[in-house]
Amino acid sequence: MGVFEDAIEVLKNALVKENKPYTYKLLSRHLNIHVNDSKKLLYSFHQKYQDLVDAHYLISGRLNNSTDLTIKITKDINEKDKFDQIQSIQIYSLSPKNIEINEILSTANAQIREIPVDAEKLAKWGVIKGPELVKIDQLSTSSNTNTSSRSNTNTSSRLPIGGDNKEQDQPTKKKNDFPDMGLRSAQILNRNKKKDDDKPRARTATQPTFGSSMKKSNTKQTSLQQQPLRSRTDPTPKSSGSGSKPIEIDDEETIQKKKITQQEKDKKQKELESMFDDDDDDDDFEASQSSKKDDAKPEKEETSIEEIKDDKDDIQEVKNSKNDDLEGIFDSSFTQSQSQQEPQQKEQTKDDTQKIEDEPEPILETTKDQPIQEEPETTSYYDEDGYLVTEVKEKPKPKTQSKPKPKARTATPPASNNQPASKKAKIGKTGGKQQTSLMSFFGKK
Amino acid sequence: MPSISEDMTDFLVDYESTINVPSDFKNKDLYSLEFNDRPYGKQYASIYATRLAHLRPRVLHNAKKKWGEEVVNGKKVVKKEKVLDIHSDEPSWVVGTIFCDMKYKPNILDEVSSGIQGADTSIKTYTDPDLDQIMLEDESGRVALEGDLVKNTILVTGTVVGILGMESRPGVFQVVDIVYPFTSAQKPTRKSSSKVAIVSGLHFNGLESIKHEALKDYLTGELGLETSKSVSRLIIAGNSVLVSGEPEVDEKNKYGAKNKSNFSLDSITQLDTFLTDTLQSIPIDMMPGESDPAETSLPQQPLHKAFFQKSKAYLNTSTFRTITNPAWIQYDELRLLGTSGENINDIYKYVVPNSVQDSRINMIEATMVWQNIIPTAPDTLWCYPYSDKDPFSLTETPHVYFVGNQPKYETKMLQLDNTTKVKLIAIPTFSETGQFVILDTDTLESEVITLDS
Numbered sequence: 001m002g003v004f005e006d007a008i009e010v011l012k013n014a015l016v017k018e019n020k021p022y023t024y025k026l027l028s029r030h031l032n033i034h035v036n037d038s039k040k041l042l043y044s045f046h047q048k049y050q051d052l053v054d055a056h057y058l059i060s061g062r063l064n065n066s067t068d069l070t071i072k073i074t075k076d077i078n079e080k081d082k083f084d085q086i087q088s089i090q091i092y093s094l095s096p097k098n099i100e101i102n103e104i105l106s107t108a109n110a111q112i113r114e115i116p117v118d119a120e121k122l123a124k125w126g127v128i129k130g131p132e133l134v135k136i137d138q139l140s141t142s143s144n145t146n147t148s149s150r151s152n153t154n155t156s157s158r159l160p161i162g163g164d165n166k167e168q169d170q171p172t173k174k175k176n177d178f179p180d181m182g183l184r185s186a187q188i189l190n191r192n193k194k195k196d197d198d199k200p201r202a203r204t205a206t207q208p209t210f211g212s213s214m215k216k217s218n219t220k221q222t223s224l225q226q227q228p229l230r231s232r233t234d235p236t237p238k239s240s241g242s243g244s245k246p247i248e249i250d251d252e253e254t255i256q257k258k259k260i261t262q263q264e265k266d267k268k269q270k271e272l273e274s275m276f277d278d279d280d281d282d283d284d285f286e287a288s289q290s291s292k293k294d295d296a297k298p299e300k301e302e303t304s305i306e307e308i309k310d311d312k313d314d315i316q317e318v319k320n321s322k323n324d325d326l327e328g329i330f331d332s333s334f335t336q337s338q339s340q341q342e343p344q345q346k347e348q349t350k351d352d353t354q355k356i357e358d359e360p361e362p363i364l365e366t367t368k369d370q371p372i373q374e375e376p377e378t379t380s381y382y383d384e385d386g387y388l389v390t391e392v393k394e395k396p397k398p399k400t401q402s403k404p405k406p407k408a409r410t411a412t413p414p415a416s417n418n419q420p421a422s423k424k425a426k427i428g429k430t431g432g433k434q435q436t437s438l439m440s441f442f443g444k445k
Numbered sequence: 446m447p448s449i450s451e452d453m454t455d456f457l458v459d460y461e462s463t464i465n466v467p468s469d470f471k472n473k474d475l476y477s478l479e480f481n482d483r484p485y486g487k488q489y490a491s492i493y494a495t496r497l498a499h500l501r502p503r504v505l506h507n508a509k510k511k512w513g514e515e516v517v518n519g520k521k522v523v524k525k526e527k528v529l530d531i532h533s534d535e536p537s538w539v540v541g542t543i544f545c546d547m548k549y550k551p552n553i554l555d556e557v558s559s560g561i562q563g564a565d566t567s568i569k570t571y572t573d574p575d576l577d578q579i580m581l582e583d584e585s586g587r588v589a590l591e592g593d594l595v596k597n598t599i600l601v602t603g604t605v606v607g608i609l610g611m612e613s614r615p616g617v618f619q620v621v622d623i624v625y626p627f628t629s630a631q632k633p634t635r636k637s638s639s640k641v642a643i644v645s646g647l648h649f650n651g652l653e654s655i656k657h658e659a660l661k662d663y664l665t666g667e668l669g670l671e672t673s674k675s676v677s678r679l680i681i682a683g684n685s686v687l688v689s690g691e692p693e694v695d696e697k698n699k700y701g702a703k704n705k706s707n708f709s710l711d712s713i714t715q716l717d718t719f720l721t722d723t724l725q726s727i728p729i730d731m732m733p734g735e736s737d738p739a740e741t742s743l744p745q746q747p748l749h750k751a752f753f754q755k756s757k758a759y760l761n762t763s764t765f766r767t768i769t770n771p772a773w774i775q776y777d778e779l780r781l782l783g784t785s786g787e788n789i790n791d792i793y794k795y796v797v798p799n800s801v802q803d804s805r806i807n808m809i810e811a812t813m814v815w816q817n818i819i820p821t822a823p824d825t826l827w828c829y830p831y832s833d834k835d836p837f838s839l840t841e842t843p844h845v846y847f848v849g850n851q852p853k854y855e856t857k858m859l860q861l862d863n864t865t866k867v868k869l870i871a872i873p874t875f876s877e878t879g880q881f882v883i884l885d886t887d888t889l890e891s892e893v894i895t896l897d898s
Contacts, residue, residue, distance in 0.1 A: 024667075025662070028667075035667045035669070036669060039669075058668065060670055068893045068894065068895065069670075069672065069892065069894045069895070070895040071659060071663065071670075071895065071896050071897065072896075072898070073655050073896070073897070074897075087670065088669065090669065101655045101898060102652065102653050102654060103653075105653040105654075105655055105658055106652075106653040109653060109658070113718075117725075122725055125667070126666065126667060127666060127667060128673060128674055128726040129725075129726065382480060382481065
């Protein structure tokens with residue numbers, strides 16, 4: 001028996017040389033054998049080395065004529081005499097002399113936790129397999145691209161869920177515009193220098209536009225469910241479109257065709273005007289932000305926002321994946337989460353959005369300042385249980401990425417142009433607050 | 446030396462049976478509160494008003510049936526609409542809500558006048574038999590109750606009953622009989638054939654414990670015991686973590702951020718690990734309890750998902766549900782009602798000196814007879830100020846009614862009326878007794894398993 005000798009060797013090393021205790025579970029996991037075999041091995045070992053090691057026994061049976069089962073873990077094998085009827089006696093653990101059982105446990109369990117677990121192993125060890133295990137995939141398990149895209153779509157989707165899509169879109173656009181303005185001066189310079197830059201930015205813009213379009217079209221609930229799928233599907237067509245450049249670039253073309261014919265015209269002639277006028281630009285901006293997230297984040301990221309997304313994703317995935325009977329549960333939680341989100345968004349966006357709609361330019365300045373300042377630092381939302389969760393962002397890594405995030409949430413981006421995208425990117429770099437102040441300055445004049 | 450018993454069967458890797466968890470049924474969300482619509486600014490009086498309005502007709506029904514033709518001392522008994530309608534020298538009956546005026550019972554007026562905030566929860570008992578006064582009240586007023594029957598019956602604040610008797614002296618009513626509300630309907634079928642484990646009071650404290658480990662091994666089948674594999678669901682009925690000591694409150698800066706929580710991260714992590722390991726083998730329904738990091742007022746809402754870092758992958762699937770306390774649960778066709786024990790532990794404080802032994806099953810039974818599982822809220826238990834309903838009054842009688850965190854395991858099959866039977870179970874505190882309960886959902890028989898070390 002190879003296993004047998006292995007086991008004896010392992011136990012000898014651990015118990016005799018290193019003075020470490022061994023439980024049946026640890027041995028089972030260490031050697032990848034059934035727990036019953038593990039117990040037998042411990043027993044055989046104990047037979048040989050009784051002088052060196054202590055054993056803890058697990059005696060199960062019935063005491064005092066009672067019909068109820070008692071399971072006793074003891075060092076004293078004579079405890080078995082107290083039982084009227086013994087169901088089984090097993091060796092629970094071996095240890096060097098005079099070690100308390102709880103100490104044995106903590107030592108052994110620490111080692112057990114380091115051993116990776118999967119369903120196959122569990123079955124081999126003799127762990128009962130429960131009914132179909134419904135597990136929600138974590139972001140970490142899914143591929144980078146998928147996760148990032150999911151998260152982005154979710155964030156964008158949130159906004160639409162919370163309030164009327166129209167209202168949100170407009171205000172967000174406006175907000176974006178102002179920062180764009182500040183950026184623009186810099187952007188224009190950049191453009192002259194590098195035309196190439198525009199394209200990559202545009203791609204980023206395009207991805208988000210997909211999301212935005214989806215948002216508009218879909219009803220609240222459906223949008224949540226559908227978006228992840230769509231977002232996943234999106235990348236492939238985009239990539240196919242553009243051969244040489246990175247995946248993102250491809251997106252530009254498709255997106256542009258769909259939404260932004262007007263913008264393209266405007267681009268060259270009036271950059272500033274387009275910024276103010278075009279809702280689409282704003283959308284692009286957001287989109288670009290989100291797309292950037294997709295590209296850059298997958299590895300880094302994991303900010304508060306995305307965690308929030310995770311929850312949604314979880315719910316979604318579960319729904320998609322399995323059990324029909326579960327749906328009721330999920331639905332309820334799902335609706336809750338939605339309803340929770342609504343108040344948030346309303347709170348955040350209401351003031352800004354309404355004002356903006358009514359009085360676009362002047363109001364924009366004031367409104368912008370508030371959201372821009374607050375959002376990048378903290379994120380607060382109601383979770384499914386109704387707790388107000390406020391999360392403080394970690395340091396934004398690249399400024400462009402981090403700052404855009406909050407905006408992306410609140411804003412639903414319209415169509416994308418190369419120009420707006422570039423503007424957006426710049427905005428992100430410079431920082432929302434400064435931009436807004438510049439904007440206000442210009443606006444007043 | 447003992448030999449490892451050879452008859453240890455190579456256990457089945459799969460469950461023998463499973464339990465379906467219906468996604469929706471009556472009362473499923475009875476005790477959940479809307480997170481965004483939960484005003485606390487209301488008066489508690491409306492709970493008593495709605496409770497009385499709901500239960501009075503049911504008491505009247507039983508009272509008419511029982512006392513309709515009753516004759517006391519040659520006089521036919523008379524029904525009185527209100528407490529204040531009671532006249533002396535006239536045998537009568539009336540329906541109202543019990544109120545207990547007890548020496549040690551927390552009194553909000555005393556607290557306000559003495560400037561002390563918050564009731565002393567460490568009180569073991571409210572009662573002083575010599576001074577206690579039990580009264581019946583309704584919208585009109587109160588009358589004090591007397592008689593041996595009153596002394597020997599469990600009556601606590603908030604229960605709605607009908608009393609028969611006569612006014613012996615002004616403001617004092619001599620009680621000769623008591624009726625309770627008509628039993629609410631019970632779901633006629635309870636088809637289910639599996640076993641459910643119920644444990645309460647795990648009290649994880651961050652230290653490894655052989656009891657917890659053995660419980661886990663039992664549930665995962667690694668102990669190799671025959672019964673493990675037939676258990677297809679676990680209910681954790683509150684008090685899963687232990688509050689570690691007193692909270693350190695800085696008196697000078699009471700509301701500052703420096704005040705440390707008295708919940709230790711270790712205990713939460715330990716609970717999380719326990720759940721994650723156990724979930725591989727058995728689905729879990731988890732209720733919050735008094736010592737858990739949830740709000741104190743009843744109904745307690747599900748534990749926050751932030752506590753379940755490892756196990757959150759399963760959270761709110763049929764595998765792992767965090768539910769309210771109290772909670773209605775349905776397994777297949779079987780309906781269970783459970784609490785984490787605050788209600789019974791509080792009722793116990795009303796009756797301590799009367800009870801010779803430390804038995805709680807009578808009180809558990811009483812809450813079923815009263816058709817109200819938490820009558821002492823809002824008097825001596827915190828609760829949400831419901832304005833338009835009293836969800837603690839039963840509109841449905843469960844098949845199984847379990848109460849967690851009790852001193853010992855007790856069970857009883859209670860016959861409420863000809864057709865209505867309820868299985869009552871007092872779930873012992875695991876950390877003290879090492880015991881948990883296995884309930885057969887088919888026969889409704891239960892057994893207790895003891896882990897000893």
